[in-house]
Amino acid sequence: MHAARNIRLCTKDCVCLFVCPTGATDTETGQIDFEKCLDGCRLCVDACPSHAIYLVNDNYASPQIKGQKTKAMLLKMAENKAEQEKIAAGIAREAKSPEVRQLAKALEVSSRISTEDCLREAGYMLPQGAEVKQLLRALLNSPHEDLPKETIQRLLDLL
Structure with missing residues (x-):
């Protein structure tokens, strides 16, 4: 340390x-x-x-491999947190009290961070994760011409 x-x-x-x-x-x-x-x-x-x-710390522990059941639960929790974020955003928009708006905005941001954490832990936001490579390959093979295919290929080569 x-x-x-x-x-x-x-x-x-x-x-x-x-x-x-x-x-x-x-x-x-x-x-x-x-x-x-x-x-x-x-x-x-x-x-x-x-x-x-x-x-x-100079050295950090390697992340633990998560099984399919754990990943499924993390994805379900991410869905729930995303729904909570939408609800909090609606409350923030409609609230008349500045205190309620502030609290709802804090809940919205907190839910967004929790969603991102769940997705990262499930392996969907790790650049080196298999899911990201699969997504990049799918984008590379997609018929959309407006995608930066050279950049996508470069990312795949780096991973």
Whole structure:
């Protein structure tokens, strides 16, 4: 794990400069040099008064393979969330109260994010996923002339 900084939260109190044993922090650029940063040190994280510095994993676990039943449930949940998004959008349009409109808009956005998460977990939004390759092949072989077939082929070649 190495440290990283959210420059929007940084108040430039620069306590991190004084506690970093390697000088990895740079307040001019807002960056932390991963090459200099000691793995798991976290002195700057603990010292930062604005909580702008956090640890980033160097390695992430491989995603688990999901079975057909799990994918089917994720797709069903995505459908439900998409329906909730439509309902929330309707409420936001028709609400007279600004508080209700704001809450409905928040629910709409939350439902959209949940839908995307379900689809991604089901494998439908991963560029390297088999479903995406299948879709690209179908688009490439479609009779529509307005599709950028050279770009689609390039994407397939890259995947």
